[in-house]
Amino acid sequence: MSLTNASPLEAAQAAKSASHVLATLPASARNDALTAIHAGLTEARDEILAANARDLEVARLAAEHGQLSQSLVSRLDLGKKGKWEDMLKGILDVRDLEDPVGKVTLRTRLDDGLDLTRVTCPIGVLLIIFEARPEVIANIASLAVKSGNAAILKGGKESTESFVAISTVISAALEKTRVPNGAIQLVTTRDVIPQLLDLDQYIDLVIPRGSNELVRYIKSTTKIPVLGHADGLCSIFLERSADAKMAADVIIDSKTSYPAACNSVETLLVQGPALESQFPVVAGALIAKGVVLRCDAKSKAALANKLSPDLSAKIEDAGDADYDTEFLSLTLAVKTVDGLDEAIGHINAHGSKHTDAILTSSPELAEQFMSSVDSAGVYWNASTRMADGMRYGFGTEVGISTNKIHSRGPVGLEGLMIYKYQIRGQGQVTAAYGEGEGKKRFKHERLPL
Structure with a gap:
């Protein structure tokens, strides 16, 4: 993970480049990275919770003055109700799930020597914009690495101490692995969300985690597809x-x-x-x-x-x-x-x-x-x-979606995958197929997976 103050464009370009490498890493390399992240966070528990306590102190004062909601303060508390333990467990749970990359979901023989397959692949570059929830960093990093997606994270100012502490640990852990440094980036520059939301040529999916106002704002101001929900009614x-x-x-x-x-x-x-x-x-x-x-x-x-x-x-x-x-x-x-x-x-x-x-x-x-x-x-x-x-049983989630396309409900590894079609042929051309003399017909024979 790179804790970066690069411009939004530079961060997005680095993430896009890293996504191409990450998507081709074997499952063993991606799993090794999750093991390293878990070990690093476990060792740094006291420092991270101390940083979170500093965020909480500031947030509670803001709430007393009506500048922050109590629900947001509650979501900020990383030591509450086993949240820390759940965060760490989620990393290992994700690591131990079946590799979602490169799974064949369809095989069709179009003709002799001409086979079509459909295989799962990562979406590409994810942009996660979140408020308060510091555990989101570990959740997203784990799911992104496992699914072969690069991720750019932008957190709210109320959780700055927490996410800097967590990101520093994850960055050090990933330095020892084959995952490119630019694959997971935490943007620390202030007031860059509008610029990030404008980079649809590099960013493939936005996942907001926060208030109704945040989600509605993002959905109304970007061309990038948005996965999430504005309300939990x-x-x-x-x-x-x-x-x-x-x-x-x-x-x-x-x-x-x-x-x-x-x-x-x-x-x-x-x-x-x-x-x-x-x-x-x-x-x-x-x-x-x-x-x-x-x-x-x-x-x-x-x-x-x-x-x-x-x-x-x-x-x-x-x-x-x-x-x-x-x-x-x-x-x-x-x-x-x-x-x-x-x-x-x-x-x-x-x-x-x-x-x-x-x-x-x-x-x-x-x-x-x-x-x-x-x-x-x-x-x-x-x-x-x-x-x-x-x-x-998804290990953890990047969020909950109420969308009508792609993914609904808690979104885990499966929701971070799309697919591509591959054809393996022997020089076939479309002109050879059709109706009439001398033309061939497609077989469209379903093959076992």
């Missing part, structure tokens, strides 16, 4: 047949395990008959965990006689805007729906196509929900927090 539909305890456990985890995460649930849709049975159990458990419920009139009325006055006093009235809000905090909007069709309609109209779930004992309703909801992740009786590359 996830919903859970509580259907009348769901087990109350299971529902409470799933919703509690979805909301409280990491409220600032993009896969945290923000809207709870409750079927009318469940208001008198499952919902009070769920609501009581949520309030006990410090969650503020913003309820519509029906769901609020259902709790009036079910909860103690102290708990009922913590329920707020919901407004229309609450069902379009990504709170990223211990606040949950609650809405009553008649049934499955209304729940699906609400999610498709108000959700962000990230991750949504149904809690039900009916397989038929669950399957209908999962086929009808237009989201990257649709779950039955499982926490929305499952939307994660590590939990999916």
Whole structure:
């Protein structure tokens, strides 16, 4: 990794050149680089966490003065909830995955001595623009190296100490490997994002990791394809047949395990008959965990006689805007729906196509929900927090995509690959094929992989 203050153009040109080398390295060389990165970060743990603590101190002061959101501060903390351990584990998990480069996915005999194959290959040069999340550097570096992609990283000023510390360690580790120095670059020059977003002749994909404002800005100001999501507005539909305890456990985890995460649930849709049975159990458990419920009139009325006055006093009235809000905090909007069709309609109209779930004992309703909801992740009786590359077995992720093309959901190695077609022939020309006398016809014979 190069910690560079080069111009955006110079960084992009170096990355493009390095990508051609990296894409041809054997899997053993790329795996050796990940082993070196893991060892270097493990040894430098105390120094990196100390740097992160300095970033956190500045960020908390900024948050106290209203200059930074609490959710961003939470994402900055590298020592929180096993984040450091997960980061290191992700490097080895990625290393141990099957090599994604050069896999044959199609073989067709066009004619005798004329064979077509389709093989996987890297995208090329990735530009990752991120806020706060210092672990992104290790995640991206690991996935990029393993997948044969070069990567340019540009972090926000709130995580400067952390990403400089991490990058310095990764750079030193890669110096001992066959991975070109320019293959992974951290740009330290300030105010260069507009210039980077203009370099579509060198950069092949932009991956934003940060606030809604950041993602929307990037999507509106570049010709380069963008992989990511602007919002994480996830919903859970509580259907009348769901087990109350299971529902409470799933919703509690979805909301409280990491409220600032993009896969945290923000809207709870409750079927009318469940208001008198499952919902009070769920609501009581949520309030006990410090969650503020913003309820519509029906769901609020259902709790009036079910909860103690102290708990009922913590329920707020919901407004229309609450069902379009990504709170990223211990606040949950609650809405009553008649049934499955209304729940699906609400999610498709108000959700962000990230991750949504149904809690039900009916397989038929669950399957209908999962086929009808237009989201990257649709779950039955499982926490929305499952939307994660590590939990999916991808090792780690470069981000979560709600795109309709290329890749959706948590994006790991597979999402960083495209493919090329190769033909091996013996001098064949198109003029020899067609209809009529003396012309040949293509065989189009599918061959085993």
